[in-house]
Amino acid sequence: MLKIPKQIYDQMLVHAEAEAPNECCGLLAGKNGTAEAIHPMTNIHQSPVSYMIDPKEQFAVFKEMRAKENELIAIYHSHPHTEAYPSATDVRLAYYPEAVYIIVSLENPERPVLKAYRIIHNKISPEEFEVLAS
Amino acid sequence: MPVKVRIPTPLRSLTAGQSVVEVTGKDIGEVIEHLEKQYPGIKTRICDEENQIRRFVNIYVNEEDIRFKQGQATVLNEGDEVSIIPAIAGGADGEVRRWPA
Numbered sequence: 001m002l003k004i005p006k007q008i009y010d011q012m013l014v015h016a017e018a019e020a021p022n023e024c025c026g027l028l029a030g031k032n033g034t035a036e037a038i039h040p041m042t043n044i045h046q047s048p049v050s051y052m053i054d055p056k057e058q059f060a061v062f063k064e065m066r067a068k069e070n071e072l073i074a075i076y077h078s079h080p081h082t083e084a085y086p087s088a089t090d091v092r093l094a095y096y097p098e099a100v101y102i103i104v105s106l107e108n109p110e111r112p113v114l115k116a117y118r119i120i121h122n123k124i125s126p127e128e129f130e131v132l133a134s
Numbered sequence: 135m136p137v138k139v140r141i142p143t144p145l146r147s148l149t150a151g152q153s154v155v156e157v158t159g160k161d162i163g164e165v166i167e168h169l170e171k172q173y174p175g176i177k178t179r180i181c182d183e184e185n186q187i188r189r190f191v192n193i194y195v196n197e198e199d200i201r202f203k204q205g206q207a208t209v210l211n212e213g214d215e216v217s218i219i220p221a222i223a224g225g226a227d228g229e230v231r232r233w234p235a
Binding site: 027045047048051053055056058059062075077079081082086087094095098 | 142143144190192194197199217219220221222223224225226227
């Protein structure tokens with residue numbers, strides 16, 4: 001099960017709200033399924049319906065993760081207007097089977113919803129997570 | 135000349151789990167051909183039917199994206215490190231079809 005410190009969980013929600021109406025995106029790094037660091041990334045599409053992490057930032061964060069012997073724990077992005085469920089595009093472009101895919105839905109802006117999934121070989125399976133008290 | 139190539143997780147099933155492999159090649163195009171010889175099937179994951187690097191695959195030589203160099207003609211020097219890195223992308227709906235080619 002994925003473990004996310006409360007502070008990182010809250011930062012994902014804040015990032016999603018800050019980027020709205022556009023989608024936000026970012027990475028969680030850590031070890032053994034526990035997130036230890038959040039890397040909010042630039043969505044180069046600046047779009048309300050799609051995202052692509054700035055490849056240059058991605059390269060730099062991957063390098064930093066290797067140096068710290070961290071793993072890519074999760075990839076998060078927001079769906080500002082739709083539910084927290086992977087779209088066909090999310091599934092088609094899920095190239096990281098080792099990562100949990102987190103989606104923050106702002107469909108109801110008063111009540112953001114965060115859900116996590118594994119997307120492997122085009123199959124979506126919900127992933128349980130625990131928010132750790134800071 | 136020999137260069138190190140970083141293999142992303144989804145392609146490691148083709149490299150017997152190795153995250154870094156060594157191949158020879160004077161440029162990126164040759165490195166891809168040599169990768170294919172050593173690890174059959176890897177090329178179609180990197181290049182499309184027209185032999186172009188797939189849109190969602192980024193290739194770096196050391197710190198530089200080859201799209202900002204000479205693409206597959208980017209010349210390699212001994213000791214260079216090549217990284218193959220799938221893009222991280224997606225989104226709420228089928229916006230992909232509206233992206234510029």
